[in-house]
Amino acid sequence: MRQRWQRARRAVAGLAVAAMAGGGLTVAAAGPSAAEQDTAHTWTVAGPGGSDLSAELDLDAAGELRLAVDRGGAPVLLPGRLGIRTSLHDLTSGLRLVDRHDRTVHESYRMTTGKQLQRSATMREATLTFAGADGARLGVVVRVSDDGVAYRYVLDDTGPVTVEQEASTFEVPTDAKAWVQPYQPSYETERTETTAGGANAAQPRTCTGDVCSFGYPTLFDVGGTYVLLTEADVDGRYSGSHLDHRDGSSSYQVALADNAPVTAPGPLATPWRTAIVGSLDTLVGSTLVDDLAPPSKIKDTSWIRPGIDDWSWLSDGSSPGNFDRQKDFVDYAAAHGLPYTLVDAGWQASWVPELVRYARARGVDVLLWFDWNDLRTQAQRDSWLPKVKAWGVAGVKVDYMYSDAQSTFQWYDAILRDTAQLKLMIDFHGATIPRGLQRTWPQVMSVEGVRGEENGQNPTRDIFLAFTRNIVGSMDYTPTWFSRPGRQDTAARELALPVVFESGWTSLGDKPEGFATQPVAEDYLEQLPTTWDETRLVSGAPGQQPAGDRQVVMARRNGDRWFVGGILAGAGDTMNAPLSFLGKGPWLLQTVEDAASGGGLQRTVRTVTSADTLSVLAQANGGFAAIACPAVKGRTDCDDPVVTAPATTLTVDPASATAAPGAGVTVGAQFRLPQGDALHQVHMTVDRGRLPAGWTVTGHDVSAGTLPAGRVLSGHWTVTVGKDQPGGTVEVPVWTEYANPAGQGAPPVHVEEVVRVSIPLHGNVYASDQPFLTETNGWGPVERDRSNGETGAQDGNPLTVDGTVYAKGLGMNADARVDIDIQGRCTRFQASVGVDDEVGGKGSVNFTVLGDGHQLAASDVVRGGQPAVGLTADVTGVHTLSLVVGDGGDDKNFDHADWGGARLTCLD
Structure with missing residues (x-):
């Protein structure tokens, strides 16, 4: 078959492809002749220009289609099955070619984040159309670029299309070295170095029988050529996928999320099955995943600002619930020129607006964490997102999605549309990996999809991440925690992490007191950007080096300054970084490395050229960070002045x-x-x-x-x-x-x-329309005009007690309490109270009304399935009305308590 493919490659080498000036799409269609359609069973798609990559498709006697990838004439991916099965058609066998069209795709675009802001991509594309045994059509679109090969299916059904399974399979030599991650939708499992055939032994807990599941991106070393498997352009039309592998085999088959079918309007173009191929330099510099994604849906990106934030949750877990402590983090960001502070789980709506005002006056913007359950529905997003935007919040971090299902990608589509309309930036934590999302929606600053710093330290894992996960998009690793108890690496390595790992928002993990112990690091972090004009792999590899350690050195350019970060896993060793990426002339190079003793850092400045090599004697699990800038007359270091907002x-x-x-x-x-x-x-x-x-x-x-x-x-x-x-x-x-x-x-x-x-209260006033002075609830937040539901805000149902529905009221879960200022202007409170029908007759609660701390009315224990009980209270002269729910003398389970129609009669 290999010889036949080589003959086919020569046969199609003469296809004419004309270039269109100025970029865009260039098309030179060339379909097969009738004779070719009857006799050709092998087709080659060659890469653009001088590319040494090619993809070869073969159709066997059973009409089964396979795709292989060569680099420089040598096989990299062996022939792997292609095809798709829908609820109406089996397009995995019995195929015959009916058409072929070729074109060159050239695009230039600009990103707001990533390893390189300005992008230019050229890909050769062939669309081969096959007919199945029942006459149904299958389009296979293959693209080959300098840095990889990708293919997708196109189904031309006009009605809804239900895809039940793909036959898509990557074939890798079983003895190829592999770096795999057992699949979980959180993408927070550890990566392991193994072989393609023996990968299942890496983590059997994700296996069913002799089949194990692995998450993207998955890296292989095939005879010195590296192959990184992943996917691109996934949205709500489809689900995410992963790779299934049978023990000992060479096959890695694409499996849809949850092994569930997906349904989308026709015609359907599936995600790109993507292989980034080449040297490690090629992989690290590759933009293929973004190149395959749809163009930006946002024209004006001037409001999108990547940057560093100080983030309190990692080092000071209770601090997000403490207004005064959050001000400390704002003050630290303001003093050091950091543009953001991130307030994580525990914040209160009662004080966030004041914190935002405090921060913005100091030149710092606030980012706000959300549990996705509070933003899961359109009603929740319509309530929360405009509110936080009005507060002045610059962006949101949304957590705990943990799913690759089609419904979750439809949710991504919706919240990305909503945040774009409101000009809110967003970071997805507890999320799937990026698949080109940041090109299409440039307000996405970062994505977790990684076992990061908050999940414990593993120096070897960090080396793997530089050659796997971070290649496909921004990575919310949350690095740099100097004061971490029992830290397993050196301070210099912690400082290098936000250079080695790219992230549009980089959330630093330490607290002000921890940073203050490393003033040299503070100086460096004040200089550090998070957007890059260029990224280079300087040295390193994921496998062990001859000396027995693993290391990586990365260089990233912003303007005329290069930032260099190096990390090492294992015993102390000399880290060598050739400086050939520097331009002509002399450069200043200031390097931060670990002091010989005491756990501190030291900085040196020297003059170098691109012919020099930086050598750093790193300690065990150590590293270094550096900045290089042109050596102009009078310049003694590479630091730009840190300008902060004045006190006004x-x-x-x-x-x-x-x-x-x-x-x-x-x-x-x-x-x-x-x-x-x-x-x-x-x-x-x-x-x-x-x-x-x-x-x-x-x-x-x-x-x-x-x-x-x-x-x-x-x-x-x-x-x-x-x-x-x-x-x-x-x-x-x-x-x-x-x-x-x-x-x-x-x-x-x-x-x-x-x-x-x-504004004085007057007439009839509903409790659910009033602000709460304080709020506590036994399960999620107190809900207005709906039942308690689950842990998310506004995730309840219409308030319903024993079949009676109340349009207004409060939904709580014992033990719960809200305090409301009624200004001493009201005379009567009344409500119909009971257990909401959503708990199916379970639960038992009791209700109490307090006025300025004194009991005014109380119910007996009310149980699920019972009719609502009327509760009234004389509130004449009361300023603070408290509505309290108890657990009825047992536990709080199923204690969903409704204050149906809760209203006040106030003076006119």
Whole structure:
């Protein structure tokens, strides 16, 4: 078969492909003649230009299709089955060729993240159309580039298409060295070095019988050529997949998530089955996964800003629930020029807006963590995402998806659309691996899909990741935790990790006190960007080196500076980094490495050229970090100045006010820079867009082209409450923005205060429409106008007790309590209370109403399946109303308690 494929390659070598100037798609169609359709059973797709890659397809006597890959004429992937089975057609055998078209695909595009911002890709493409035994058509699209081969299926059914199984199989020589990851949807299992045939022994817990499942990307060394298997362009039309392997065999078969069929509207183009092929340099520099993805759906990406954040959860697990402690992390980010702070699980809606205001005044933006269960439905996203955007949050980190199912990819489609519309950046944690997502949706800053720093340390794993997972997209590894108890590596290695690993948002894992113990590292991290113009593998490999250790050195360029990071796993050794990636002339090279003793770091600066080699004597599980910059006259190091936002004051008068519907409040504001260089492009306003419908603002915005220190910028407005505004408290935002002194495209610094306008409660008021002063709940959050549901916000059902549905009310789970400010203006509270029908007759609870801490009314124990009980209380003169649910004397299981129709009668 190999000789026949070589003859076929020569036969098609003369296909004419014309280049279209300026990029885009170039097509030169060439279908087979009638004679060729009857006799040809082998077809070759050669790579572009001087590429040494080719893909060869063969159709055997049974009409079964196979694909192999050669590099430089030598086999890399052996012939592997192709084909697909749908609910209507078996397109795995009995195939015959009916058409072929060839073209060259050339695209130039720009990314917001990744190993290289500006991209250019050229691929030769052949679309071969086959007819099945029943006449159904199967299109096989094959692309070959300088760095790999990919294929996909195209089904032209006009109605819904249900794919039951793919025959897609990669064939790898059994003796090829392999680096595999046992498949779990979290992608958080350890990678193992083994062989292609013996991989199943790596982790039998993901096996069924003699078949084991492995996750992408999977790396093989086939006679010195590396092959990285993965997939690209997966969205809600399909599911993710993984590889199934029978013990001892050479076959790795594509298996759909959960072994479940997928259904999509026709015609259907499946994801790309992708093999990145070449040297380790080729793999590390490959952009093939993104090249195969659809173009960006976002035209204006000016609001998308990768960067470093300090993240408290890893080193200080309880801190995300502590407002004052989060301010410490904001202060640290502000002092060191970090653009973001990330607030993880435990934050409270009651104080996040204030934290955001505190941070933005210091030039720091807040990123906010979410459990995906709180954003799972469209209703949840429509509630939460506009709210956090109004607070001033710059982006969200969403966690715990843990699925490759089609329904999960449909959820990705939806939340990506929603965040793009709101201009919210996003990071997917507890997620699948990237499959070109960051090209199509450039607001995606990073994706976990990795066993990272939070899952314990494994220096060998980190070497593997540089040659596997991080090749296919940004990796939310959460590196750099100097103060980690029992740390298994050196400080220099921790510092190198955010250079070795690419991530659009890099979440540093230590706390301010931990960073402060390593001032040399702080200086380095202040300089570190997260976007790259170029990435180079300098040295290293995933397998053991002759000296018995594993290491990798990576260089990434941002502008005219190269950042270099090297990590080592194993015994101490000399790490050699040839500097041939540097340009002409002399360069300054400042290197940070471990001090000989004491656990600290030391920095050296020297002059080098591209002919030199950097040699660092690394300690066990050690490493180094470096910066190289052109050696211009007068420059003594590679550090750019760290510019931070100056301290300013914005005062509003009054800070709070009371106004009835239709009444006005006069608001004054003064903004001042006490000292320092003058501010520029200063603008002050009342944020009309964040006021409720019906509210109006009169008065003009105030601006100053330059505002010197000591001068006051003043503004005055009248804010009129809407005539239909219900009682409660509304925050009126007043803010000043000025040009960020950091420049370089940094967003304006935003300084904001609010005037809290209290509108007297009047008439009939529903408890679910009022803000909570405090909130506790035994299972997930308290729900407004729906049952408790599960742990996500707004994931409940209509409030229903013994078949009676309530449009308004509160859903809780014992033990639970909410406190509401009713201003001393209400006289009566009433509700119909009981256990929600969603627990199927289970559960037992009791209800209590408190007024300013005193019991006003209480129910007996109410059980699931019983009718609702009426509960009323005289609340005359009460300021704080508390609604409390107990567990009925047993445990809290199934205690879904409804306050149906809970409402207050207040003064007019």
